[in-house]
Amino acid sequence: MRKELQRMTLRQLQVFRSLCANLSYSRTAEEMALTQPAVSLQMRQLEELVGQPLFEYVGRKLYLTDAANSLLAASGDIFNRLEILDMQLSALQGTLHGELRLAVASSIQYLTPHLLAAFRQRYPQVSFRLEVSTRSEVIRRLRDNLDDVVLMGMVPADRALDFFPFLNNPVIAVAAPDHPLVGRQKLNLAELESHMVLLREVGSGVRKACDEFFQQKRVHLQQMMQMGSGETVVQSAIAGLGIGLVSAHSASAWLRNGQLARLDFTDLPLFRSWCAVHARGKRLSPVAEAFLSFLRDERALVKRLAEPFG
DNA sequence: TATTAGGGAAGTGTTAGCAT
DNA sequence: ATGCTAACACTTCCCTAATA
Numbered sequence: 001m002r003k004e005l006q007r008m009t010l011r012q013l014q015v016f017r018s019l020c021a022n023l024s025y026s027r028t029a030e031e032m033a034l035t036q037p038a039v040s041l042q043m044r045q046l047e048e049l050v051g052q053p054l055f056e057y058v059g060r061k062l063y064l065t066d067a068a069n070s071l072l073a074a075s076g077d078i079f080n081r082l083e084i085l086d087m088q089l090s091a092l093q094g095t096l097h098g099e100l101r102l103a104v105a106s107s108i109q110y111l112t113p114h115l116l117a118a119f120r121q122r123y124p125q126v127s128f129r130l131e132v133s134t135r136s137e138v139i140r141r142l143r144d145n146l147d148d149v150v151l152m153g154m155v156p157a158d159r160a161l162d163f164f165p166f167l168n169n170p171v172i173a174v175a176a177p178d179h180p181l182v183g184r185q186k187l188n189l190a191e192l193e194s195h196m197v198l199l200r201e202v203g204s205g206v207r208k209a210c211d212e213f214f215q216q217k218r219v220h221l222q223q224m225m226q227m228g229s230g231e232t233v234v235q236s237a238i239a240g241l242g243i244g245l246v247s248a249h250s251a252s253a254w255l256r257n258g259q260l261a262r263l264d265f266t267d268l269p270l271f272r273s274w275c276a277v278h279a280r281g282k283r284l285s286p287v288a289e290a291f292l293s294f295l296r297d298e299r300a301l302v303k304r305l306a307e308p309f310g
Numbered sequence: 311t312a313t314t315a316g317g318g319a320a321g322t323g324t325t326a327g328c329a330t
Numbered sequence: 331a332t333g334c335t336a337a338c339a340c341t342t343c344c345c346t347a348a349t350a
Contacts (some may be wrong), residue, residue: 011343025312038344040312 005049010082012046013075015039016054020072023062036288061215087286096289097125097275103142105135105152105205107169107230112151114305119294122283134229136203147295148288149279153247154205162280166295167302169208170248172270173263174255176240182224182261189219189267196223196242198233206230209272210245217267249306 019028019039027294047054064072088096096159100119102114102213109132123193140159147225155163175182181191200207201304214221225242227233230250237244237251238259244251248269254260274293278284284292295302 009342035345036311037313039348041314041344044313301332 008046008049010078010144012042013071013078015042015236016046016068016071017079018087019043019055019253020064021227038285048069079297081283084283084285090101091286095125096123096286096290097264098285099127099129100285100287100291101131101148102291103131103133103147103150103152104136105138106132107153107206107250108151109203110130110252110307111167111249112258112275114303115295118298118301118305120295121293123287123290124288133204137206139303142277144280145279148278148285149291151274152205152277153272153274154208154274155277160280161277162298163275164284166299167274167306169272169274170244170269171209171269171272172241172251173265174234174237174260175243175247175263176238177258179243179261179263181243181263184267185264187263187265188215189217189265192219192243193222196225197221198225198227198236198242198248200233201226204230205272206245206247209270213270219269224253245275 015028015032015034016250018031019025022028022031025043026037027034027035029039032039036189043054050067050071052067053065054071056065083098087096100116102112102116112130116130120126120128131141133141135152135154139156141147142150153169155161181187181195197212206277213219224243225236227236227244230246233244233246234251234254236242237246238254243263251260251262255262276292278288278292
C-alpha cells in the first residue's frame with residue numbers, strides 16, 4: 001500500500017463523507033461544527049494523500065471525481081467496521097447495543113415490528129432501521145450490501161447469498177364475504193379458471209410462488225388482474241373485484257373483522273417460507289448475529305408472534 | 311464561495327532517568 | 331529486561347483575519 005494513504009485520518013474521512021453528502025464546504029463546516037477553512041484544508045490534505053483531486057467544479061456545482069467515489073465506498077466500509085467494533089466492545093461488557101439495519105419485502109411488513117419488539121425485549125439497547133420495499137428492490141439492496149439482514153420469501157437462487165427459513169408463509173385465497181365460492185368446502189383449484197383472480201405484481205415473491213404453483217398444477221387462469229402490492233390485492237378482494245391470492249400475513253386483519261372470507265381450496269394454503277438472508281461472507285455485526293440466532297433458535301416464539309397474522 | 315497566512319492549543323512521539 | 335514518568339520537540343487541528 002502507498003505510505004501516504006496510511007496517513008489518512010478518520011477525521012479527514014468524516015469531513016470527506018460529510019462534504020460528499022452536502023456538496024458544499026460551508027454547509028459541511030456547519031454540520032461538523034468547524035469553520036469553512038478547516039474543511040477546505042482537510043480536503044486539500046486528503047487529496048494530497050490520495051494523489052488525485054476528489055472534487056471538481058462544473059459551473060457552480062461541486063462534483064465527485066471517480067477517485068472520490070472509490071474513497072467514499074472504502075470509507076463506508078471502514079466506518080461500518082468501526083461500528084461493528086463498537087458493538088463487539090459493548091458485547092464484551094455484557095450488553096449488546098447498536099443498530100440493526102433490516103430490509104423486508106412488503107408482505108412481511110406487518111409481522112416484522114412484532115419480531116423486532118420481541119427481540120428488543122431481550123436486548124433493550126438495540127435500535128432498528130427498517131426498510132420496507134418490493135422484492136426486486138430488496139434484492140437490489142442485498143446486492144449493494146445496504147442492510148445487515150433481509151427478510152423475504154422466495155430467495156433468489158444465488159450462490160452469493162446465505163439464508164435460512166424461519167417461518168411458514170402460507171399463501172391463501174380470499175374474497176369478499178358475498179363471493180359465490182365463499183362457504184363452499186374443499187374447492188378444486190380448477191374453480192379458479194372460471195373466476196376473476198387477483199394476483200400480486202410480477203417480481204413479488206408471492207406472485208412467483210403462485211406462477212410456479214399454477215404451472216405445476218396445470219391451472220390456466222382465464223381472468224386475471226395484477227395489483228401492485230399485497231395491500232391492493234387485499235383491498236381489491238374486499239371491494240369484490242375477485243379472488244385474491246395473498247400471503248396470509250397481509251390478510252389477517254380483514255379476515256378477523258369479517259370484511260374478507262378465506263376460500264377453502266384443498267390445495268391451499270400454498271406453503272412457502274419466510275427467510276432471513278444476507279450476503280455470503282458478509283461480516284455481520286454482533287447485533288445482526290444475535291438477531292439471526294433469535295430467528296433460528298426461537299422458532300416457537302416467532303411462530304406464536306405470527307399466529308394473529310396467520 | 312474558496313484559499314491563504316499566522317498562531318494558539320492539543321495531541322503525538324522520542325528520549326532519558328528511575329523503579330521493578 | 332521491562333515498565334513508568336517527565337520533559338521536550340514536533341505535528342496536527344482549527345481558529346481568525348485577510349484575500350482571490
